Amino acid sequence: MAGLINDFLNWLLSWVGGSVAHESLAGYVLAGLVHVALILVLVATSALIFIWLERKISGRIQDRLGPTRVGGKFGWLQTLADGLKLLTKEDLLPGGADGMLFKIAPYISFCASIGAFIAIPFAGGHYPWIAQHLNVGVFFVLAVLGLEVFGVILAGYASASKWSLFGAMREAAQVVSYEVPLGMCVVVPVLIAGSMDLVVIGDRQAGLFTNWLVFHDPFTFITFWVYFTCATASVNRAPFDLAEAESELVAGFHTEYSGLRWSFFFMAEYGSMFSVSILAAILFLGGWHGPIPITGSLGLTAENGPFLGYLGQLLGLGNVLLKGTIGVCVMIWIRWTLPRLRIDQVMATCLKYCTPIAAVMFLGATYWHYRFPEKVFFGLADAPAAVYDVNEGWAGDEPAAAFDESQLVLNPTTKETL
Amino acid sequence: MFELPLANLLTEPVGVAHYVTVGAIMFVCGVLCMATKRNALGILMGIELVLNGANLNFIAFGSPYLRSDANSLGLDGQLIALFVIVLAAAEAAVALAIALNFYNNYGTIDVDRADQLQG
Amino acid sequence: MDSIYWPSFFFFFFGILACVFAVGVLVSRNIVRMAFYLVLSLAATSGLFFLAGAEFVGAMQLMIYVGGTMVLLVFGVMLTSQERFVDMKTWAGDWVKAFLAGGALLFVLIYAAFSVPAWRGIERAEAEALPVAQTATPLGMGLVGARVDKLDPAVEAPRDGMSGYLLPFEIVSVHLLVVLVGAAYLARAKRKITARIE
Secondary structure, eight states, X not given: OHHHHHHHHHHHHHTTTOOOOTTOHHHHHHHHHHHHHHHHHHHHHHHHHHHHHHHHHHHHHTTSOXXXXXXXXXXXXXXXXXXXXXXXXXXXOOTTOOHHHHHHHHHHHHHHHHHGGGXXXXXXXXXXXXXXXXXXXXXXXXXXXXXXXXXXXXXHHHXXXXXXXXXXXXXXHHHHHHHHHHHHHHHHHHHHHTOSOHHHHHHTTOSXXXXXXXXXXXXXXXXXXXXXHHXXXXXXXXXXXXXXXXXXXXXXXXXXXXXXXXXXXXXXXXXXXXXXXXXXXXXXXXTTOOSSOOHHHHTOSGGGOHHHHHHHHHHHHHHHHHHHHHHHHHHHHHHTTSOOOOHHHHHHIIIIIIHHHHHHXXXXXXXXXXXXXXXXXXXXXXXXXXXXETTTEETTSOOOXXXXXXXXXXXXXXXXXX | OOOOOOTTTTTSOOOHHHHHHHHHHHHHHHHHHHHHOOBHHHHHHHHHHHHHHHHHHHHHHTOTTTOOSTTSOTHHHHHHHHHHXXXXXXXXXXXXXXXXXXXXXXXXXXXXXXXXXXX | OOOOOHHHHHHHHHHHHHHHHHHHHHHOOSHHHHHHHHHHHHHHHHHHHHHTTOHHHHHHIIIIIIIIIHHHHHHHHHHHOOSTTOOOOOOHHHHHHHXXXXXXXXXXXXXXXXXXXXXXXXOHHHHHHSOOOOOXXXXXXXXXXXXXXXXXXXXXXXXXXXXXXXXXXXXXXXXXXXXXXXHHHHTSOOOOOOOOOO
16 A cells, blocks of 8 residues: 555656656555544444443433434434533643553543454455454454553552543453453454354355354354353453442442543543444454355455455455444443443453353364364355365465575584585 | 665564564563562562563574575474463462552551571 | 564564663663653563463463562662652762673674574565464463363373473462562561661
8 A cells, every 4th residue: 555655646646747766655654544544433433322322222221312413303412412511621630640541541441442443354256355364363352452442540549549440450451361362262263164264254254144153163252252241241341340330339430530531541442332332243243244145246345446356355344344233232221221230240250250161162162163164154065166275265366485495404503415 | 794784674674683682672661670679579470581581582493584594483482481471470370469468468568578497 | 665564563563662661771760750750661571471471470470470469669768768759879980890791691692583584574475374362271271280271192202291280380389388488487577676886
């Protein structure tokens, strides 16, 4: 993309007689900025929409209407109005607070929450729509999501208030404990697809919805529900939200935050909810592949030209966003239906239920995949032809160079070879 | 004296020596932390810095982008770094348990107060 | 002038961050700030790992070191610093001795690092021609005993040391279990003895 931007700049500058090298600085910086802007726009807009969605859904569950005044009958500009109000609030700093840590804590949470989107693909194929195509995408996303707890701890400590500190410690213990079953649940689709690359896992599920990994075997089916539970606990949503429990801790770790700083925490929370939902969609629910493969039959593939290929990828993006939104709606639905768990119940759920179930499901899925490696949909259909084979790379690429034995130096001092 | 390759730092690929320098700085900071801090947890942070400096060295010696000779460490560097990370986490857990015990018994985390065995 | 080689630029970015925050850990006097600077230093080190092609180790550094060990450390800090912002000063003499020894060590290490010509770096054309290394699968296979990155050559001599890391993997697993049990036992809730009055 940097090359394209540089060529475009060259064309622009040619009108005034200047020029820019093909590998110049401007292209790289602009390409990076474009990626950053796309991700920020996605996360911020999704946070806006989800906050409105939460108020509407919670209203309907509680037999009332939710916002109905700002922006027409459905109140969809309500979040914008709330954002404007938050921007104009007074910026407080508590008396005994550690100034630097207090100010930087919301940004850490926000950065960790958005950083997870760097490695998440929104459309796949040979040129996936992904900001950085990592070989270890799944691992990276999990690792960065686990960093969000730092913002919480620092916020709780730096607020110089015991309610904040208690809330922060509880939340840190909860998030760190739930990373264990979360990781084990994530390993199951990784082992079925054979790679930690999210594009490969998504492309493994091409075709009919019977290829989706959630229907691969009964163990993976149960793993999906355990993953969803652990993901809900990991982003501190009810029924696991005692870090922000209004009835017990005032507002938990963000008691002393107001205005724009508080809204960063809020955006971080909705961003994390969205990213774990999209991760669930890619790992288990087919990602950018819809239930019925129509991109091939409609001719929206890359072989038919770049514009049609772009439309096909756009359809994939729509699929991913739709599945992520459904996941977030389910989390909202659960929040307003189930009562809150106590901290000892939360820890018991993690250590006594989620972790053993995840471990048993891991064993079962390993055995099933060993016994029936080419079957999908509970063993009733055959797997699609792999797009990416772990040993051979992408289908259609040349094989990697074989190991050259003349390169092997036996003794660096005498330089003797085979 | 040896020549410092400063002229083309940003246009040429960095080598193992640059990684080893960063690792050395982290290592020395860690050693100084262990030597000068009175807080037991500060000493533990020094240990973490030392282990990170060593990890940087291992990764640098095993990276194909930094060395071109065929007998570089290869994946061994990364595997050893993996084991170092895991063992460092285990050692941090035990060290924290010891520090908590010390705090509960002495009421302070200052290691200069632990002089009961001093001759 | 040649165009900037971006991996070098990012190496200096992450490297300078890691060093600055490591020095910050050393000179800071507030224990929570020390923990914070250490987190940032370790995160910058993880960036350096990604740049060197060790993506799996970089992600593992973020998850285990930053996400796990540092959270543990911060918990420890909060449990043991009941007096807010307690400040334990080191004597000036200690600082002087430490800086002398540390400075000498640093000089020796950097001199040694730059004195090997092969360690100065490879040619730019060669670096740009290198393929992106896929290290996750060979790492995993190495941990279960099969070194797929060093397939058996015909000669016996280099075959030594080519077995995988299965035994260390198992030993580390048992070690972690032992540490888990030991640390939980050591840190169990006990009757608290009040501070000695000297």
